[in-house]
Amino acid sequence: MQRVRPVRRARRAGFTLLELLIVLAIIGVIAAMVVPRLLGQQKQANIKATRASIHGLEQALKLYAVDHDASFPSGNQEALQELIAPTDRNGKAMEPYLEKLPLDAWGEPFYYEYPNSKSSVDKPAIWSSGPDRKNDNGSGDDINNWDDLDA
Numbered sequence: 001m002q003r004v005r006p007v008r009r010a011r012r013a014g015f016t017l018l019e020l021l022i023v024l025a026i027i028g029v030i031a032a033m034v035v036p037r038l039l040g041q042q043k044q045a046n047i048k049a050t051r052a053s054i055h056g057l058e059q060a061l062k063l064y065a066v067d068h069d070a071s072f073p074s075g076n077q078e079a080l081q082e083l084i085a086p087t088d089r090n091g092k093a094m095e096p097y098l099e100k101l102p103l104d105a106w107g108e109p110f111y112y113e114y115p116n117s118k119s120s121v122d123k124p125a126i127w128s129s130g131p132d133r134k135n136d137n138g139s140g141d142d143i144n145n146w147d148d149l150d151a
Contacts, residue, residue, distance in 0.1 A: 043131060046105035050128045050143045053102045057110060058145060060097040061124055067094070072114045072124050080112050104128035104143070111135060119146035 015023075060083050065072050067088070073079035083097040103109055106128075114124040118138050127144035129135045138144045 046131065047143060049105040050130075053104060054110065054126050054128065054143065054145050057098075057102055057126055058123070063097050074114055075112075077109060077112050079114065080110075104130075106131065106133055108133055111138070116146070118144070121146060 057080075061072055064083060064086065067086070073082040080101055084100065086094040086097060088094055101109065108129050111127050111129070112124060116123060116125040118125040118127075123145075125138065125144065125146060127138040127142050130141035130143050132141050134140075136142045138146070
């Protein structure tokens with residue numbers, strides 16, 4: 001008489017389709033909660049980086065003023081070229097205050113105006129066109145160096 005062996009089913013290693021779908025759904029829910037927060041943080045980080053760049057540009061302008069009888073370069077953005085290739089009173093070349101003009105966090109150039117018509121403070125007006133990259137002349141979502149001073 002032959003012995004009957006019980007049939008063993010081979011056990012599969014791995015996940016079922018249902019288990020994978022549940023894991024993907026959980027990851028999707030977590031991502032839906034986290035991504036909007038990260039995007040908001042990126043915008044705030046760009047604004048802070050732009051404010052820091054404006055501050056650095058102000059510091060370079062102050063150094064320029066120290067060497068030029070307390071006067072800042074007059075005009076608009078083109079006047080900032082004086083920081084890269086400055087000259088003294090006799091027209092002799094000086095060491096540059098900046099290697100290149102900084103850009104805001106969105107890769108756009110800064111706007112500059114001196115004399116300052118934007119604020120009562122006697123310092124140059126510097127602003128970025130902000131997250132929308134549209135120049136609102138220092139208002140709207142533009143980031144500037146005079147709002148905190150006039151408050």
